Amino acid sequence: MAVALAPATTEEIMSVALSRQFRAREHAFIGLGTGDRAFIYAVGIPTVAAQLAADRGVDFCLQYGTLLDPSITGIPDSLGDPDLLDWECAARLPVERCLDVFRRGLMTCSFISGAQIDKFGNLNSVRIGREGPPKVRLTGPIAQADHAVFAQRTFVIMPHERRVFVDRVDFISAPGHGDGPGWRERQGLPGGGPDKVITDKAVLGFDAVSRRMTLDSVHPGVTVDEVVAATGFELLIPAGVGETPSPSAAELAAIRGRIDPTGKLLQARIK
Amino acid sequence: MTSKVATLSEAIGLIKDGDSVALGGHTLRRHPMAAAAEIVRQRKRDLHLIGWNSGIDFDLLVGAGCARIAETSYVGISGFGLARNFRRAAEAGSIEIREHSEISALDMFRAGASGMAFIASSVLMGTDVPATNPRIATVISPFDGKPYTAVQAAHPDVAIIHAHSADRHGNVQLDALHWPDNDADVFVGWAGKTTIVTVEQLVSDEAIREHPDFTILPRDAVTCVVEAPYGAYPCCCDDRYTYDLDFVGDYYAASADPAGFARYLDEWVFGLADHDAFLQKVGVDRLLAITTKGAL
Numbered sequence: 001m002a003v004a005l006a007p008a009t010t011e012e013i014m015s016v017a018l019s020r021q022f023r024a025r026e027h028a029f030i031g032l033g034t035g036d037r038a039f040i041y042a043v044g045i046p047t048v049a050a051q052l053a054a055d056r057g058v059d060f061c062l063q064y065g066t067l068l069d070p071s072i073t074g075i076p077d078s079l080g081d082p083d084l085l086d087w088e089c090a091a092r093l094p095v096e097r098c099l100d101v102f103r104r105g106l107m108t109c110s111f112i113s114g115a116q117i118d119k120f121g122n123l124n125s126v127r128i129g130r131e132g133p134p135k136v137r138l139t140g141p142i143a144q145a146d147h148a149v150f151a152q153r154t155f156v157i158m159p160h161e162r163r164v165f166v167d168r169v170d171f172i173s174a175p176g177h178g179d180g181p182g183w184r185e186r187q188g189l190p191g192g193g194p195d196k197v198i199t200d201k202a203v204l205g206f207d208a209v210s211r212r213m214t215l216d217s218v219h220p221g222v223t224v225d226e227v228v229a230a231t232g233f234e235l236l237i238p239a240g241v242g243e244t245p246s247p248s249a250a251e252l253a254a255i256r257g258r259i260d261p262t263g264k265l266l267q268a269r270i271k
Numbered sequence: 272m273t274s275k276v277a278t279l280s281e282a283i284g285l286i287k288d289g290d291s292v293a294l295g296g297h298t299l300r301r302h303p304m305a306a307a308a309e310i311v312r313q314r315k316r317d318l319h320l321i322g323w324n325s326g327i328d329f330d331l332l333v334g335a336g337c338a339r340i341a342e343t344s345y346v347g348i349s350g351f352g353l354a355r356n357f358r359r360a361a362e363a364g365s366i367e368i369r370e371h372s373e374i375s376a377l378d379m380f381r382a383g384a385s386g387m388a389f390i391a392s393s394v395l396m397g398t399d400v401p402a403t404n405p406r407i408a409t410v411i412s413p414f415d416g417k418p419y420t421a422v423q424a425a426h427p428d429v430a431i432i433h434a435h436s437a438d439r440h441g442n443v444q445l446d447a448l449h450w451p452d453n454d455a456d457v458f459v460g461w462a463g464k465t466t467i468v469t470v471e472q473l474v475s476d477e478a479i480r481e482h483p484d485f486t487i488l489p490r491d492a493v494t495c496v497v498e499a500p501y502g503a504y505p506c507c508c509d510d511r512y513t514y515d516l517d518f519v520g521d522y523y524a525a526s527a528d529p530a531g532f533a534r535y536l537d538e539w540v541f542g543l544a545d546h547d548a549f550l551q552k553v554g555v556d557r558l559l560a561i562t563t564k565g566a567l
Binding site for chain 2: 032036039065066067078079080081082083084085092093094095096099102103126127132133134135136137138139140141142143144145146148149150171172173174175178183184187188189190271
């Protein structure tokens with residue numbers, strides 16, 4: 001008996017859009033230190049996307065903190081040490097080796113976010129306000145600075161709001177394409193920088209020449225005008241921007257039945 | 272062999288106002304919380320706190336007015352959100368923040384532990400982080416003529432970590448290595464000029480010698496050891512106990528404003544003579560509820 005599936009959620013659309021960015025072999029790092037909405041963006045969506053890519057045949061090594069290749073079905077109920085230690089995996093690396101994976105350039109892709117992003121994909125997770133004491137203190141550079149410097153490609157996963165998409169970030173904690181073409185090369189940055197920005201409204205990329213943010217597609221039900229209104233800088237909009245492909249029935253069934261049956265990932269039901 | 276056993280009060284008494292003090296642990300894991308509370312109780316001032324991925328430990332010390340500088344990659348209360356005392360102090364300009372990424376923060380301890388002057392790599396290039404931190408500078412490589420970031424070694428006046436066991440001579444062990452992020456504490460411990468280790472249990476010489484592979488700090492690297500069961504509470508401690516999220520949540524709520532936090536300090540720190548009194552107040556039921564069965 002065919003069962004009608006509920007329409008795709010925004011998080012499912014984002015996960016599927018991200019999953020289509022992966023190639024034959026990938027190694028990604030996913031941090032485990034956040035909760036709620038930040039957890040969905042930093043952990044949930046990347047994990048679901050990687051599993052969907054693996055279903056398609058991508059050889060995907062996922063590194064959760066110091067754990068490599070843990071089983072997706074064994075995702076713990078909490079991130080407390082005893083539960084985390086029960087998570088079956090292929091390797092638990094010393095923390096310095098885990099960070100050396102970044103520095104050696106072995107990370108093909110990574111997932112980052114922040115409180116501000118600008119038109120060149122620079123991210124700020126440190127402070128609002130440029131001089132003196134911050135108007136708002138944020139989380140700090142954490143490992144995102146390291147992802148943005150060393151990963152071959154970074155994928156930025158953010159809420160699409162005007163106060164988040166700003167003309168110029170107040171502090172560069174995770175470098176994107178700096179001030180435009182050639183900047184990363186001049187700075188001596190080994191990684192490739194931001195490749196795609198996936199928001200709750202759209203998929204965005206970076207122009208190959210100017211390195212400025214461009215609109216790739218809008219999610220089902222979202223208009224280009226809505227994206228423009230939620231962006232605080234001039235977005236490059238190519239002619240004929242299409243719609244982000246909707247998840248297929250098979251993808252939705254995989255997410256809901258096998259990858260995230262209890263909502264730990266896309267609904268942050270993890271303690 | 273000299274005994275390295277001290278009381279928590281004696282050990283924390285080694286810290287002088289203005290010292291640089293490194294604290295081990297990561298997010299909500301194994302921060303030396305019993306030691307942090309004693310620092311508050313002894314009303315230390317103007318400390319330069321150093322960590323690699325900090326949380327409730329830094330927030331407690333900043334909220335209690337013990338710190339002048341905070342040097343770390345993160346100060347947050349994990350899933351609850353930003354550390355509120357830390358955020359207030361930052362926005363008021365009452366604390367100087369020296370930023371790090373996780374790699375550069377670990378590098379300063381790794382260099383300090385290893386006797387290296389600095390570690391050079393491409394870390395933090397293209398970011399605004401180096402401008403906030405005198406420990407981070409650009410150097411030109413003599414080998415390829417290219418710029419790199421140098422992260423200077425940290426040699427904290429006092430390093431404090433929380434570990435699982437030690438003998439009376441100061442040989443310190445973790446139950447296992449490579450458990451989530453616990454290796455970082457090995458670097459923190461080795462980097463200190465003075466190194467204080469709180470442990471879940473003081474054990475016999477024989478117990479340590481039975482598993483010499485798990486000794487992370489031999490006695491010559493340790494100034495004193497202090498028995499502090501549940502010394503990381505309310506953080507989790509590897510396979511011994513998980514975190515007490517209810518306690519952390521209450522802390523987070525109390526830290527919403529200075530008056531609430533002052534009440535927290537009166538109730539949970541100043542109002543209690545020592546760590547034993549703190550554990551009595553937390554209570555057996557609550558401690559057993561977080562304790563892993565294998566650890567009993």
